[in-house]
Amino acid sequence: MSLSNAPLRSESAGRWALVWALCLTLGAASAPVRAQDAELSPEQQAFQEVMQKGQAELDAKEFDAAVETFSQALQASGGFNPGPFVGRAKAYLGLKEFDAALEDLREAFQYGQTVPGLIPLAQNVRGEVYMEMGAYDLAMTDLEAAVAADRSNPDIQFNLGKVYTKLGGATQGEKALTKFIGVAKEEDERLAEAYQLRAEAYAGMGKFEEATADISRSLELDDTGHQSHFTQAVVLLQQKKYAEAAESLKKAIAAYKPKEGQDENIPFIEAYLARASALEESGKETSDPAASKAFYAEEEAAVEALLGLLPDRQDMAPAKAASLFRLGVAQRLQGKLADAVKSFSEALELNPAMGEAYFRRGVCFFYMQEYQLAAGDFEQAAAINFDNPRSNLWLGRTWAKLGDYRRAVRAYGAAVAVSDRYVDAYVGRGLANMRLGEYDNAVEDFNQAIRIRPTQARHYYYRALAYEALGEVDKAARSLMTAIEFDEKLIEAYAPLADILESAGRPTLAREYRQKAARLGADK
Structure with missing residues (x-):
């Protein structure tokens, strides 16, 4: 109220x-x-x-x-x-x-x-x-x-606490709401909202234990309203408790009643979309493939339910586009690539400026081996979300699949220009430079990747291949040994190292590495 x-x-x-x-x-x-x-x-x-x-x-x-x-x-x-x-x-x-x-x-x-x-x-x-x-x-x-x-007026303290909390002033909001809660009568209908608002404030301060306690108290006083369930979900999401958050959002949706003056035909869109996102994260979080699949299927069903409730009106286009995008994400995660392409395409018809939909559709096309279509989508996504390096990373991968390594190098370079610590882009550009025979550039790219992520064994392995192509076998051997030090199960590193050692007149050590590789292969 x-x-x-x-x-x-x-x-x-x-x-x-x-x-x-x-x-x-x-x-x-x-x-x-x-x-x-x-x-x-x-x-x-x-x-x-x-x-x-x-x-x-x-x-x-x-x-x-x-x-x-x-x-x-x-x-x-x-x-x-x-x-x-x-x-x-x-x-x-x-x-x-x-x-x-x-x-x-x-x-x-x-x-x-x-x-x-x-x-x-x-x-x-x-x-x-x-x-x-x-x-x-x-x-x-x-x-x-x-x-x-x-200062002693509880009405003013309640209102001020609400305003501070809504404007992001968590500390100030908590103080005012605490003053109100301290004097409010048990029958005061605002008390449940006050606890719910203070829970928001506590969550904004990172005090999740206090926030959880306040939400529980709010629900004890009134569990029929949607806002406390929604706030509970927000607190759980901030703690990355995605499955629990999805359940709270389900309760918020069930309890939702539009405010006086609001359109009763419009569902709780924010809660539906937040629940879909929570289900997606739950699926990514679990190590059980069956459970993961179930979460994604539930996400798809939740979004389809929302789409079925949205009125067919022009003012609902943004919400429908967001819902179709979320539907496409759920479908892609289940491997329904064609369905996902359809959903992303429908979202883009409603909102052509949705760069993320171009990117996600491009990923679908990539895995469908429709590389030219993927390249077009990644280029469009990069033009819209120019401050996000992912689109150019995937564009580089796409050009590499098409054998156009020069364009791949340019795309990876565009990704690095946006984020100079984007390891995957350095590695991708290094591999493309290898294909072009530009091994010095490849070594520098792999060195950049190593500087950012120095314990990743595969970066040393790739650099070793570039050194070997340059004829710098000593550096190649050292790089392969370092790769094995970081990951002794990196079986690809053993054979080239053994070949270099044998050529250098060290057959015994070469044989040891080959035997180790054989044992690793047998264990797989």
Whole structure:
């Protein structure tokens, strides 16, 4: 439940009652009330009753009636009493008539400067309006001013904690929400949301144990809402507990109800896509092939369910494109390459700027041995996502498959230009240079790979082949020995090393390496 629609708790109602009483002194139809006056005048009594009636209507969410009641109070007070303006603004907020609410609050600020306590309450209400509009930065300005004037008001602390958390201010959000939780009554309907928000804040601070405890408490108070389940999933995802996160997202989807004013025909898109991603990561994480396959199949089914729920409207095109992309990923991971190509192609029809879809489709074409098609997709992906080196890496691999090693060298070079620590690109370019007979360049590429990843045995093996091609057999032998030191099971390194040793007049050592290679081969 949003704060703007929540019934006022006892402390909050007390503050409003005090402000209404103070506003009695501003009524145009009555004389000022002095502290020593024991009774209200009939006009003041009538005004108080109307204000109380409006407050009761707010509590009952009878917002249209509250607008009329506060309008009557405003008319009775001469049109300049700030209390009815604030009350009517609250009612307009409940009706989602934000412009009208802001206009009434502007009037309240103008006439309420002499009413103690009214300004922070009005700032709090305006903060609520801004939050409902999604303008959290504007809300923060009002709420910070409000809390500076009234630090003990739990309503303001709740709202401020919510704003800070939504804006990424985890530490500030946690402090404000903790203050609210410390004084909130058990029956306060905002308490479950407060724990859920504080869990978000704790997660942002990396305090996952505290976040988990708060989510559990939130769900104890109210397990019917989707937001706590979704936040629980976010916390689990941050801890890379993908399978558990997928289950929490499943619960969030089942519990989802659109907010008032939202399109009821639109499903919980964010949760569906997050669940698909979590299932994918679960499949990659497990070492059980059958379990992995099951996760990918479940991912595919989840996305197909989402696609079946999305309305066939133009404004749904971005969501549909994202869903089709995720469907293609799930299909590719299951080896359904043709289906994946179809899904990626449909996604690109809806969003031609989706570079990742070109890349993933290119990978499918690559494994289908449709290398020309793959090259086209990788080039398009590289043009869109020019700051990502993967597309040019795969483009280099594709040109190598087509035997165009010069183009492969250029593509690998483009990948390195984006990321000068991209080991796979250095290795790929080194192998392409070997094919071109440019062995010096190959040695330098393999050296770059070794500098970045010095314990990878195969890099030394490739460098040894380049040295041998250059006639530098001593360097080749040393490089092969180093490769074997890092990985004694690298069987490819033994035969060329044995040949070099035998040519160098060391047949006994050569025989030992051949025997070792034979044993490794027998063990396979």
